[in-house]
Structure formats: structure tokens, C-alpha cells
Amino acid sequence: MSIEDKHFTQLARDAATDISSIAEKEVRLARIEMKENMRDAVNGVTELITSLAILIPAFTIALAACGFGLATIDGVSTWGGLAIVAGVAAIAGFALMSAGKGSLKPGALFPTKTATNIRRDAETVKEAV
Numbered sequence: 001m002s003i004e005d006k007h008f009t010q011l012a013r014d015a016a017t018d019i020s021s022i023a024e025k026e027v028r029l030a031r032i033e034m035k036e037n038m039r040d041a042v043n044g045v046t047e048l049i050t051s052l053a054i055l056i057p058a059f060t061i062a063l064a065a066c067g068f069g070l071a072t073i074d075g076v077s078t079w080g081g082l083a084i085v086a087g088v089a090a091i092a093g094f095a096l097m098s099a100g101k102g103s104l105k106p107g108a109l110f111p112t113k114t115a116t117n118i119r120r121d122a123e124t125v126k127e128a129v
Helices: 003-071 078-103 112-128
Strands: none
Touching: 003 078, 003 112
């Protein structure tokens, strides 16, 4: 085996080791990023549930007050005032629910930084070879 063959063999071995090391580090990075994304999602859900526990009773009382307030207008019965307020609240609730569904996409948990790094590493390896 000539010196050039040994040199090439060593370079190939080093490249394989480096690629393996990069892949291992990218997997580790993906795990860390997924844990952070999950932690953020859990914190967001916890905050949402806590706020709802406070806001639902307050909003219910406010809606009832609006309904009774409408009932004081001449010609509007109590049930009519409450029905009008309930209808407006239902429309607003469905609009907010639709907006909330749109922001709860499964892709939000995807490790985008890691995917970008892997793409960049793959392009670097292709250019080097």
C-alpha cells in the first residue's frame, strides 16, 4: 500500500468518524429541543387552564349582568335579554375557538433548529465529498 493510499484511507476514516460524531450530536440536540418544546407546551396549557378556571365564572356573571341589563329596556323580557347576550357570546366563543385550533398545530413541537442544522451538515458533507 502506498503512502497516498494510507493517507486517503486515514482521511476516509476521519471523515466517517466526524460524520458519526455530528450525527450523534444532532440527535442529542434534537432530544434537548423536543424536551424544551414539550416543556413550553405543558407550561402554556397549564397557564391556559388556570386562566380559564378564573375567567369562566367571571365571564358568566358578566354575561348574566348584561342580559338582565338588556331586560330593563322597555319591551325586552328577561329571557330575551339573556338569549341575546348568549347568542353574541356563542358567536364570539366559536370565533376564538377557531383561532385557537389554528395555533395548536402538531408542527409546533417539531425540532426545527435541529432539522436546519442537519440539512446544513448534509450539504457541507456533500460539498466536501
